[in-house]
Amino acid sequence: RERAASTMPAGFQPIDDLDRVALRAGIPPDQFRVIREPIAGWWLEMRKPQDHTAWYRRWTTQLGPWHEAMAEQTIARYNLRSGRCLELGWGAGSLALPLVRRTKLSFIVGGYDADAAKVANARAAQSGYSDRVQAIACDPEHLPFDDNTFDYVFGHAGPAIWRNPDKVFREISRVLRPRGVALIGNGCPMQT
Numbered sequence: 001r002e003r004a005a006s007t008m009p010a011g012f013q014p015i016d017d018l019d020r021v022a023l024r025a026g027i028p029p030d031q032f033r034v035i036r037e038p039i040a041g042w043w044l045e046m047r048k049p050q051d052h053t054a055w056y057r058r059w060t061t062q063l064g065p066w067h068e069a070m071a072e073q074t075i076a077r078y079n080l081r082s083g084r085c086l087e088l089g090w091g092a093g094s095l096a097l098p099l100v101r102r103t104k105l106s107f108i109v110g111g112y113d114a115d116a117a118k119v120a121n122a123r124a125a126q127s128g129y130s131d132r133v134q135a136i137a138c139d140p141e142h143l144p145f146d147d148n149t150f151d152y153v154f155g156h157a158g159p160a161i162w163r164n165p166d167k168v169f170r171e172i173s174r175v176l177r178p179r180g181v182a183l184i185g186n187g188c189p190m191q192t
Helices: 018-024 052-062 064-078 096-102 114-127 165-175
Strands: 032-037 041-046 082-089 104-111 133-137 150-155 176-184
Touching (some): 018 032, 064 096, 082 096, 104 114
Parallel strands (some): 082 150, 104 133, 150 176
Antiparallel strands (some): 032 041
């Protein structure tokens, strides 16, 4: 992409990678595109679906088998049985439900998007787990929890969407109990 001329006003900072900024801000890739406008230059065009909640339902349904397999592997690797958990990401709770079905874990699901939290809460209620899964919209850089609150923290797609991963990692460390485990991933299924 072209850089603006050096005649920019003092303090103006161009953003060359608008698509990466959108991803870090938690905007799903199918809801934005970078376009070239003849006079102003590059634009990031974002379009929120009319029924954003339906988008989350489709998204979590498509990745369901992957989340089920991830839950099985996580339970086996860490011998998960019970404890208090935090899942950070979009807020859809994609890993929480498969883990709750197989264990006695309880979850708070936190994410940027209130629509995703609504979907997670509806799915938990429909599955009969609303007493063990609660989703909230929150900023992972400023978690609304006390120190040493959670036994486990999961962020399977976190760094791809967190605005400032360094701050989120500090928050995870703060809310994780002594001897607790945090699992942070890049959100991409791997084929071996």
